[in-house]
Amino acid sequence: MVFIRFILEFVKIGAFTYGGGLAMIPLLRSVAIEHSWLTNAEFANLIAIAQSTPGPIAINMATFIGFQQYGVMGAIAASIAVILPAFLMALIVARFLNHFNEHPIVKATLLGLKAAVIGLLATATLQVALVSLYTGQGNFINIFNGLEFKAVALFLFFIVVIYKYKKHPIYYIILAGLLGNIIW
Amino acid sequence: MELKKWQQLYVAFFKVGLLTIGGGYAMLPIIEREIVMDKKWLTMDEILESYSVAQSLPGVIASNTAVFVGYKLAGVGGAIACALGVITPSILIILGVAAVFKQLESLEIVQNAFKGIRIVVLALLCHSMVRMVKTSIKDYMAFLIALSGFVFVMFYNGSPIITIVIAGIVGAFVYKGKVK
Numbered sequence: 001m002v003f004i005r006f007i008l009e010f011v012k013i014g015a016f017t018y019g020g021g022l023a024m025i026p027l028l029r030s031v032a033i034e035h036s037w038l039t040n041a042e043f044a045n046l047i048a049i050a051q052s053t054p055g056p057i058a059i060n061m062a063t064f065i066g067f068q069q070y071g072v073m074g075a076i077a078a079s080i081a082v083i084l085p086a087f088l089m090a091l092i093v094a095r096f097l098n099h100f101n102e103h104p105i106v107k108a109t110l111l112g113l114k115a116a117v118i119g120l121l122a123t124a125t126l127q128v129a130l131v132s133l134y135t136g137q138g139n140f141i142n143i144f145n146g147l148e149f150k151a152v153a154l155f156l157f158f159i160v161v162i163y164k165y166k167k168h169p170i171y172y173i174i175l176a177g178l179l180g181n182i183i184w
Numbered sequence: 185m186e187l188k189k190w191q192q193l194y195v196a197f198f199k200v201g202l203l204t205i206g207g208g209y210a211m212l213p214i215i216e217r218e219i220v221m222d223k224k225w226l227t228m229d230e231i232l233e234s235y236s237v238a239q240s241l242p243g244v245i246a247s248n249t250a251v252f253v254g255y256k257l258a259g260v261g262g263a264i265a266c267a268l269g270v271i272t273p274s275i276l277i278i279l280g281v282a283a284v285f286k287q288l289e290s291l292e293i294v295q296n297a298f299k300g301i302r303i304v305v306l307a308l309l310c311h312s313m314v315r316m317v318k319t320s321i322k323d324y325m326a327f328l329i330a331l332s333g334f335v336f337v338m339f340y341n342g343s344p345i346i347t348i349v350i351a352g353i354v355g356a357f358v359y360k361g362k363v364k
Contacts, residue, residue: 012345014242014243014244015242015243016242016344016345016348016349017242017243017244018242018348019239019316020239020244020245021244021245022309022312022316024244025309026337026344027344027345030337030343030344041298041302044302044305044306045298045301045302047305047309048298048301048302048304048305049278049281049285051205051305051308052205053205053274053277053278053281054201054202054203054204054205054273054274054277055201055202055204055205055246055270055271055273055274055277055278056201056204056211056244056245056246056247056270056271056274058243058244059201059244059246059247059270059271059274059275060274060277060278063274063275063278063279063282064278064281064282067278067279067282067283068282068286072279075275075278075279075282076275079271079274079275080271082243082244083243083244083247083267083271085242085243086241086242086243086244086247086248086251087243087247087248087251087263087267089241089242089243090237090238090241090248090251090252090255090263091251091255091260091263093237093241094251094252094255094256094263095255100237100240101236101237101239101240104360104363105356105360106240107359107363108355108356108357108358108359108360108362108363109352109353109355109356110240110352110355111320111326111355111359111363112326112329112351112352112353112354112355112356112358112359113348113351113352113355114316114320114326115320115321115325115326115327115329115330115333115351115355116329116330116333116347116348116350116351116352117316117320117333117348118313118316118317118320118321118330118333119329119330119331119332119333119334119335119337119347120333120334120337120344120347120348121309121312121313121316122313122330122334122338123334123337123338124309125306125309125310125313126338128302128305128306128309129306131302132299132302132303132305132306133303133306151299151303154300154303155303155306155307158303158304158307158308159307159310159311162307162308162311163311168205168210169304169308170205172304172307172308173301173304173305175304176297176300176301176303176304177297177298177300177301178297178300179300180296180297180298180299180300180301180303181293181296181297181300183296183300184296184299184300
């Protein structure tokens with residue numbers, strides 16, 4: 001029963017993710033924290049792992065959590081569950097609804113969805129800030145309390161470098177792993 | 185031995201899943217090579233059309249695109265073959281990575297690496313957010329929807345799913361007359 005509920009969580013996430021991998025981050029995060037599958041820091045690590053291994057980010061994250069909770073079966077079940085709702089919808093659209101995405105209601109709905117996804121991603125981004133820029137866990141009440149100077153400096157460095165060079169994330173992730181060992 | 189069509193599709197999308205790092209847009213050139221240039225099954229225009237429809241559905245864009253391409257070429261069986269093909273490499277590789285990561289997680293060198301990596305993840309997320317704001321926040325209403333969603337989830341512990349549903353409904357009403 002617990003396993004079925006686990007799978008249903010991923011079906012739900014798959015049904016409400018609009019805009020691909022990044023859009024899934026806030027949904028997956030809220031479920032993973034709620035069920036204590038991962039801590040905030042582990043979730044941030046997972047984003048990096050999913051971005052630097054082959055395959056769609058969303059599938060990678062689902063597979064990882066599935067494996068962690070229920071081993072190989074969990075990994076397979078979670079990744080199939082997360083694509084299942086869209087799979088069924090895509091079949092219906094491919095079969096019956098030509099020019100589905102050109103319909104005004106669909107376009108209008110998507111404009112609303114995409115705006116909301118940005119707000120949601122902002123919440124996930126702030127959570128990642130709390131676990132990456134602070135010693136221990138930061139909070140938003142005293143934002144300077146526990147703020148780690150070296151971490152902030154590294155963050156600013158990467159903001160500039162990413163903006164300037166626009167390389168694939170995997171290069172920055174490797175560089176950050178090296179710098180992490182030099183700095184700490 | 186000649187492979188059946190669905191087997192060929194599975195193999196083609198297995199390659200797409202394997203060679204796409206990061207998902208989304210990164211997948212297109214690989215689909216182009218496998219499906220358009222190599223096999224000549226579809227034209228690039230047809231692929232791009234599938235890709236754009238795939239973005240208007242929920243879920244993973246890569247697997248949605250795979251479903252459209254598979255369905256066009258070989259019906260429901262083709263759709264299943266392509267969808268499974270695109271996720272198989274992820275499952276195999278992540279299984280390996282997760283198993284290794286579990287062993288190494290507690291090492292100091294790995295801990296320090298991830299201390300740096302979490303910071304770069306933050307920087308990458310900020311970067312993506314700026315890009316998304318530029319493409320999706322084009323008027324006050326979109327800004328208001330994004331801000332309300334943020335406040336609802338961040339400060340009122342609101343559910344992301346409820347936020348998405350409400351934003352979709354609001355979007356449908358607000359933008360209905362404005363899009364062509």
